[in-house]
Amino acid sequence: MSAAPARTLELGRVGDPVRRSDGIPKVTGEFAYSSDLFAAGMLWGKTVRSPHAHARITDIDVSEAARLPGVHAVLTHEDVPGQKTYGLEFPDQPVLAFERVRYFGEAVALVAAEEPEQARRAAAAVRIEYEPLEPVTDMERATEQAPLHPDRPTMTHGYLDDPRPNVVRHMTIRHGDPDAAGEISVSGVYDVGIQDQAFLGPESGLAVPDGEGGIDIYVATQWLHVDRDQVAPCLDLPPEQVRIHLAGVGGAFGGREDLSMQLHGALLALHTNRPVKIVYNRQESFVGHIHRHPARIWCEHRATRGGKLVNVRMRILLDGGAYASSSTAVTSNAASFAVGPYAVTNALIESTSVYTNNPPCGAMRGFGAVQTCFAGEAQMDKLAAALRIDPIELRLRNALGPGDVLPTGQRIDGSLPVAEVIRKAAALKPPPAEELPREAIRLPGGAGNTTRGEGVRRGVGFAVGFKNICYSEGFDDFTAARVVLRDEGPAEIHCAAAEVGQGVSDVILQVARTELGRDDVVLAPSGTAHVGSAGSASASRMTWMAAGAVQLACRAALEERERRDSSDVDVERIYRHPRTTPLDPETGQITGERAHVAFAVAAMRVVAEVDVELGLTRIVWIGTAQDVGKAINPLAVEGQIEGGTAQGLGLALMEEIQTRDGLITNASFTDYLIPTTLDMPPVVSELVEVEEPSAPYGLKGVGEPPTVVSTAAIVSALRAASGRDLTRVPVRPDDIVGL
Amino acid sequence: MNRVKISVTINGESREADVWAGESLLNALRDGFGLPGSKNACEQGECGSCSVLLDGELVCACLVLAAQAAGHEVTTVEGLSGAEGTHRVQRAFVDAGAVQCGFCTPGLVVTTAALLERIPDPSDDEIREALSGNLCRCTGYAKIFDAVRLAAQP
Numbered sequence: 068m069s070a071a072p073a074r075t076l077e078l079g080r081v082g083d084p085v086r087r088s089d090g091i092p093k094v095t096g097e098f099a100y101s102s103d104l105f106a107a108g109m110l111w112g113k114t115v116r117s118p119h120a121h122a123r124i125t126d127i128d129v130s131e132a133a134r135l136p137g138v139h140a141v142l143t144h145e146d147v148p149g150q151k152t153y154g155l156e157f158p159d160q161p162v163l164a165f166e167r168v169r170y171f172g173e174a175v176a177l178v179a180a181e182e183p184e185q186a187r188r189a190a191a192a193v194r195i196e197y198e199p200l201e202p203v204t205d206m207e208r209a210t211e212q213a214p215l216h217p218d219r220p221t222m223t224h225g226y227l228d229d230p231r232p233n234v235v236r237h238m239t240i241r242h243g244d245p246d247a248a249g250e251i252s253v254s255g256v257y258d259v260g261i262q263d264q265a266f267l268g269p270e271s272g273l274a275v276p277d278g279e280g281g282i283d284i285y286v287a288t289q290w291l292h293v294d295r296d297q298v299a300p301c302l303d304l305p306p307e308q309v310r311i312h313l314a315g316v317g318g319a320f321g322g323r324e325d326l327s328m329q330l331h332g333a334l335l336a337l338h339t340n341r342p343v344k345i346v347y348n349r350q351e352s353f354v355g356h357i358h359r360h361p362a363r364i365w366c367e368h369r370a371t372r373g374g375k376l377v378n379v380r381m382r383i384l385l386d387g388g389a390y391a392s393s394s395t396a397v398t399s400n401a402a403s404f405a406v407g408p409y410a411v412t413n414a415l416i417e418s419t420s421v422y423t424n425n426p427p428c429g430a431m432r433g434f435g436a437v438q439t440c441f442a443g444e445a446q447m448d449k450l451a452a453a454l455r456i457d458p459i460e461l462r463l464r465n466a467l468g469p470g471d472v473l474p475t476g477q478r479i480d481g482s483l484p485v486a487e488v489i490r491k492a493a494a495l496k497p498p499p500a501e502e503l504p505r506e507a508i509r510l511p512g513g514a515g516n517t518t519r520g521e522g523v524r525r526g527v528g529f530a531v532g533f534k535n536i537c538y539s540e541g542f543d544d545f546t547a548a549r550v551v552l553r554d555e556g557p558a559e560i561h562c563a564a565a566e567v568g569q570g571v572s573d574v575i576l577q578v579a580r581t582e583l584g585r586d587d588v589v590l591a592p593s594g595t596a597h598v599g600s601a602g603s604a605s606a607s608r609m610t611w612m613a614a615g616a617v618q619l620a621c622r623a624a625l626e627e628r629e630r631r632d633s634s635d636v637d638v639e640r641i642y643r644h645p646r647t648t649p650l651d652p653e654t655g656q657i658t659g660e661r662a663h664v665a666f667a668v669a670a671m672r673v674v675a676e677v678d679v680e681l682g683l684t685r686i687v688w689i690g691t692a693q694d695v696g697k698a699i700n701p702l703a704v705e706g707q708i709e710g711g712t713a714q715g716l717g718l719a720l721m722e723e724i725q726t727r728d729g730l731i732t733n734a735s736f737t738d739y740l741i742p743t744t745l746d747m748p749p750v751v752s753e754l755v756e757v758e759e760p761s762a763p764y765g766l767k768g769v770g771e772p773p774t775v776v777s778t779a780a781i782v783s784a785l786r787a788a789s790g791r792d793l794t795r796v797p798v799r800p801d802d803i804v805g806l
Numbered sequence: 807m808n809r810v811k812i813s814v815t816i817n818g819e820s821r822e823a824d825v826w827a828g829e830s831l832l833n834a835l836r837d838g839f840g841l842p843g844s845k846n847a848c849e850q851g852e853c854g855s856c857s858v859l860l861d862g863e864l865v866c867a868c869l870v871l872a873a874q875a876a877g878h879e880v881t882t883v884e885g886l887s888g889a890e891g892t893h894r895v896q897r898a899f900v901d902a903g904a905v906q907c908g909f910c911t912p913g914l915v916v917t918t919a920a921l922l923e924r925i926p927d928p929s930d931d932e933i934r935e936a937l938s939g940n941l942c943r944c945t946g947y948a949k950i951f952d953a954v955r956l957a958a959q960p
Contacts, residue, residue: 264942266907267847709948713947
């Protein structure tokens with residue numbers, strides 16, 4: 068742990084460690100999160116959710132609920148004025164369930180009342196008759212069971228037309244000779260549990276009718292414009308009558324890509340002609356958003372005796388749950404990064420996502436690459452052991468670099484310093500082993516005081532993570548920014564980039580100060596009314612895209628001022644990254660120059676201790692090197708690395724949404740554990756800056772690589788310490804003891 | 807619904823409110839007294855985002871009934887800033903980069919202030935234990951440790 072932080076700046080330019088512009092309001096409690104909003108005459112909304120994972124709805128009776136004191140509205144699917152379904156990519160999810168429910172916690176009805184407690188009581192009084200149906204809960208059997216979506220909403224979108232029931236997307240990457248033999252082969256089957264984003268700020272927001280039939284929605288989200296585009300058709304309103312405003316966001320991590328209360332709040336507000344606030348509690352939050360896909364991954368790695376990969380064969384199965392969300396993109400991402408940052412001439416990667424009645428899954432930090440990194444890196448360790456080659460040396464012998472070709476046929480034409488990142492991480496020196504006896508807080512089991520250290524073993528692990536930066540596969544992605552310069556007063560920047568905590572607001576201000584050469588720059592609140600779409604705060608793309616757009620708009624504003632010889636200018640510009648094209652649906656090969664824009668890599672070294680008698684763990688130290696292109700705000704980059712590492716540690720050791728017959732059994736922070744100060748060790752991070760040629764200032768997104776690599780690296784250390792295979796995350800005490 | 811009138815000293819000021827008898831102190835602070843700085847991340851005493859001082863004692867406001875706080879003194883994150891501006895713990899969190907989304911921050915700031923009141927120069931293990939009841943999902947805690955050490959500097 069460092070002694071004291073480097074001096075931070077208030078008004079930094081690109082490359083400076085900058086103090087957050089929203090820091091003071093956040094530490095004093097003044098910052099308004101989406102759950103802090105109030106409006107005069109406001110009602111409280113509450114969502115009535117399904118207690119079944121799969122059931123037919125035979126009757127809904129709202130009469131008793133509607134008669135309760137303080138109740139202003141009780142709505143069902145019959146009250147949805149426009150399109151009855153919505154979705155991030157495919158409109159397969161009902162705004163309010165009709166005919167049947169497909170997952171535990173699916174929204175069926177809405178109530179609005181004067182007081183929160185009245186709304187809760189009214190929600191409990193809505194009588195819904197269900198006829199339970201057999202739930203589809205085993206992802207391996209889903210393709211043999213009755214279809215949950217007989218209309219096959221994700222087919223005919225350029226993907227392979229798979230006739231099996233419940234397939235969301237199936238794809239295969241065939242590279243070289245998929246049957247090529249090696250001199251040695253290792254195999255394994257790996258499982259990943261359902262992880263939750265567990266952002267601390269619950270889903271919440273305020274919908275305010277404008278008196279002219281339109282609606283203003285103040286909400287914590289990741290992509291304002293795509294929210295609007297999903298909300299408007301369901302309300303039967305033109306998009307301009309739906310204005311989405313970014314309220315304070317208490318973390319996101321992918322979990323706010325899909326709608327939560329936006330449509331529900333708007334329906335209640337338009338129906339009652341009153342502002343309506345909805346705030347989920349933690350239990351509702353756990354069922355109210357999508358999760359990271361659980362996965363089962365079958366692997367076979369073939370190599371020469373000299374340790375060169377010859378052929379990587381993997382089959383990836385992802386449980387998408389009841390609705391598509393972003394499962395199709397996760398399926399492809401898992402496949403694209405399955406081999407890791409290694410050059411291999413032959414590969415066969417099959418990736419499938421399925422519909423089930425389990426909790427819906429979609430985007431979470433790492434987006435498919437987390438699951439395959441865990442499996443692939445376990446295989447690399449296994450191969451190193453079989454070959455008796457040092458695991459770091461094995462990775463270096465296969466390290467991908469500029470000019471190499473990926474299994475999709477895409478040539479690496481940007482920066483990708485894999486070998487340098489591996490060497491830098493490997494050179495970080497872990498602390499020496501601690502002597503016994505020692506304080507309980509520094510032993511596995513910690514303050515539980517479970518051991519004096521007799522059964523404690525130490526191990527060192529290593530892994531490398533690899534992922535794309537920006538959206539892929541032909542998605543026409545862009546970010547708009549607007550710059551207003553006036554005779555007097557500060558320069559004003561408009562950009563709808565969602566500040567979710569990652570610090571993109573400061574990036575925007577740094578870029579504007581740098582480009583305009585002045586300190587007095589302000590960022591207008593994010594909304595859909597005054598600037599075009601910024602795209603999503605996802606895929607490690609927001610810093611790149613916002614920096615690109617703001618840079619472009621600032622330069623255009625200065626030129627405009629010069630050209631017109633006027634001090635008042637107002638320009639909006641749209642930034643696009645290099646275009647991508649889809650993968651071939653039959654072969655998984657690129658159909659143009661690239662399917663992915665750019666790549667980033669991180670390597671991590673971990674020291675762990677396990678108590679082999681009790682199965683308890685303690686992560687002692689983490690050292691990591693990450694390919695960041697160019698750090699725009701080094702303080703924020705370190706924060707992303709440390710925080711992203713903690714989320715990967717959570718998946719490795721403790722985080723799993725547990726289900727029984729599709730019902731979530733641990734929807735609380737009592738039963739779903741996330742890392743605390745007692746679980747997180749110090750993280751030493753080294754930033755490797757090799758500029759990305761296609762990005763503004765040579766930067767790369769930094770949010771996801773640490774989460775991709777840390778689960779794999781931590782379990783590698785646990786294997787070294789325990790001597791067990793540990794093929795499943797989260798690792799349970801039983802797995803370490805071998806029960 | 808049964809309602810009760812309560813009188814509480816909040817951040818040094820005597821305040822009165824009419825609350826539902828089942829209301830938590832957290833909801834009363836946020837909705838009744840207009841002090842939304844204490845946060846509602848779990849509302850069941852697991853996350854520490856609603857940490858406040860009740861008669862100087864660190865508590866989760868979500869686990870205290872508003873009616874139980876009647877006649878007592880409550881200090882919230884809003885009350886830590888005084889006439890001389892922000893509290894040193896608040897400044898340290900900003901300077902150290904310990905704030906990201908910030909939803910856990912008010913609770914951590916109150917908890918840290920209580921820790922430094924008790925132990926002015928805590929060791930890493932003492933910080934680790936004192937902050938273990940406050941969940942943060944963004945930072946991985948490294949910069950929060952930095953902030954506590956920075957605030958503890960004389």
